Amino acid sequence: MAKGKSTVFFCQSCGYESPKWMGQCPGCREWNTFVEETVVKSEKKSTGRVSERRAAGGPVCLSSIETKDEERLDTRMEELNRVLGGGIxxxxxxxxGGDPGIGxxxxxxxxxxxxxxDGRSVLYISGEESLKQIKLRAARIGEFSDRLLLFCETNLELIRETIEGSRPEVVIIDSIQTMYxxxxxxxxxxxxxxxxSTSILMQLAKGLGITIFIVGHVTKEGTVAGPRVLEHMVDTVLYFEGDRHASYRILRAVKNRFGSTNEIGVFEMRETGLTEVENPSExxxxxxxxxxxxxxxxxxxxxxxxxLLxxxxxxxxxxxxxxxRTAAGMDYNRVSLLLAVLEKRLNLHLSGSDVYVNIAGGIRINEPAIDLGVVLAIVSSYRDQAIDEKVLAFGEVGLSGEVRAVSQASQRVQEARKLGFTTVILPEVCRQQVxxxxGxxxxxxxxxADAVRAIS
Structure with missing residues (x-):
């Protein structure tokens, strides 16, 4: 091996570093995640230009720190503002992150x-497409202001010098896997x-006070490619989900230091780009x-x-x-549990039948409140009896067949009323609260058993 070089093994899940290969990572306990990389032992250039501008000082008392609510940047996309917690x-x-071609x-x-x-200075840096390719995609979206600058480069040192020189308010890095x-x-x-690369971009964002969006590819498991430590370094992690052969897209926050991680944004892909869906239920x-x-x-x-779905x-x-047994849009194990409840508590002989459960529209839901709807849909198909189209159901189902309460029952009922439903089947505890x-x-x-009798 050449002088100044060494071989190091990194865990792809958590970034744990080891001088030798190991089957199980001591950091995250995952198996077969170590990859070999050659590291050159050389004196690195300082990456702290931005940090030098920060005010030097020692530890300070918490009560002496003055804070003020910083004004967020309005993206003029209500769905994106909702997911970000009110804006940038x-x-x-x-x-x-998201699958290739998802948008x-x-x-x-x-x-x-x-x-x-809106007069904001924006810098779009692409490491995957040429300027002409970006221009062609932009032509389908509409007119662009001269406040948007394009830069095709993958060398992070040149990118840093460009950002420090132009001082834009927002920077887009597409994608982090192409930067070096x-x-x-x-x-x-x-x-x-x-x-x-992420560490340098983080120093730029915090030191200059600019917002940086990083595009990350995902693996076949649906997680952002690269070490898990990447998600820990950033402030917000957004996943763009959906079937690229369908028109809908779901933007979901899985980490957000400035807002809730439960919000989602719904978009529809059209020829002119993404359009916000103001009423996802409809x-x-x-x-x-x-x-x-x-x-x-x-x-x-x-x-x-x-x-409503x-x-x-x-x-x-x-x-x-x-x-x-097939489940699309919800957890397969949850469907198996509900089938076992029906077999045991209602004596439905499902052990000799194929069962397919699907949430129409392609959205994926993990909330237990849809348990009651899944149960009633299975019973309806088993008996080949249609349920009134004006009936809505929600509630969590337990192993003993009980229907448990769920949160925000009043909001669910009001949404059903707004869309014209006349009957809502819900847990008795929630009915008393509502x-x-x-109407x-x-x-x-x-x-x-009570729910099944209600639809008979």
Whole structure:
């Protein structure tokens, strides 16, 4: 090995460093995550230009620190503002992840368009596309202000000099896996490069008070490629989800130091770019079949927003020794649990049937409040009896067949009333809390048997 070089093994999940390969990472306890990289032992250039401008001083008392509410930058996209917690916080570092072709670059380019139209200086740095490619995509979106500057570069030292020279208010890095630091010998996209590049960008964001959006590719498991420490370094982590063959897109926050992590934003992909969906419930219920068995509407709450969605179930006789079980849009293990509850508490013979459960529209929901809707959809398909299309259900189902209370019951009922539903099946405890609502009948249930009788 050449002088000044050494081999180091990094964990791809947490960034743990080891001089030798290990099957299990001591840091995160994951198996087979170590990768080998060659590191050049050389004197690194200082990356602290920005930190030199910070006021020097020792520890200070907490009570002596003066704070004031910083004005957030309005993106003029209400769905994005909602997910970010009210807008862009100056000096923050935001990571945007998603599958290839899902629309990450399009979303950020539209953000640049609206910010530049408001007189904000924006710098879009691309390491994957040429200036002409960006121009072609921008032409489909609309007109752009001259406040938006484009720069195609992957050398992080040149990028830092450009940012320090132009001092934009918002910077887009597309993508972090293409950036490289000359002081790190490994290839772009490696654990070392991603970690060092993010560290420099974080210093720029905090030192200059600018907001930096970082685009990150995802692995086949759906997580951002690179070390897990990348998500710990940034202030906000956003995931852009959805089927790229469908028109909808879901923007979800999984980490946010300046707001809630329960909010989602709904967008629709069109020829002219992404369009905000102001009423996701109406969007999700569009095209719902009439008088079809195995279909019911449930209500889930994402952050402060109730969303109505259609739950579909199909139960058919199986010719297989082990019947097939499929869940799309919700946890497979949760569906298996609910099937066991129906088998035990209602004596439904589902062990010889194939069961398919789907949340229409492609959205993925993990809230237990949709349990009651899943149960009623399965029973409806099993008996081949359609449920009234004006009926909505929500509630958590326990192992003994009881229907448990869920949060924000009043908001769910009001959303159902707004969209024209006349009957809501909900836990008895929630019915007592909600009280009486004009124009809608509340049917409180204590067990799944009571819920099944309510739709018979």
């Amino acid at each position: 916080v100056p000096g923050s570092l935001v990571l945007v 990450k670059s399009t979303l950020l380019l539209q953000v640049c368009q609206k910010l530049a139209a 630091n000359e002081n790190v010998s490994s290839a772009p996209g490696s654990v070392s490069q991603v970690r060092e 969007f999700m219920l569009n095209g719902r079949p009439e008088a079809a068995s195995g279909s019911i509407v449930a209500c889930s709450v994402e952050g402060t927003r109730p969303i 259609e739950i579909q179930a199909l139960v058919s006789r199986s010719q297989l020794t082990m019947p097939r 009280g009486r609502v004009d 809608i009948r509340l049917c409180g249930v204590r067990t799944v």
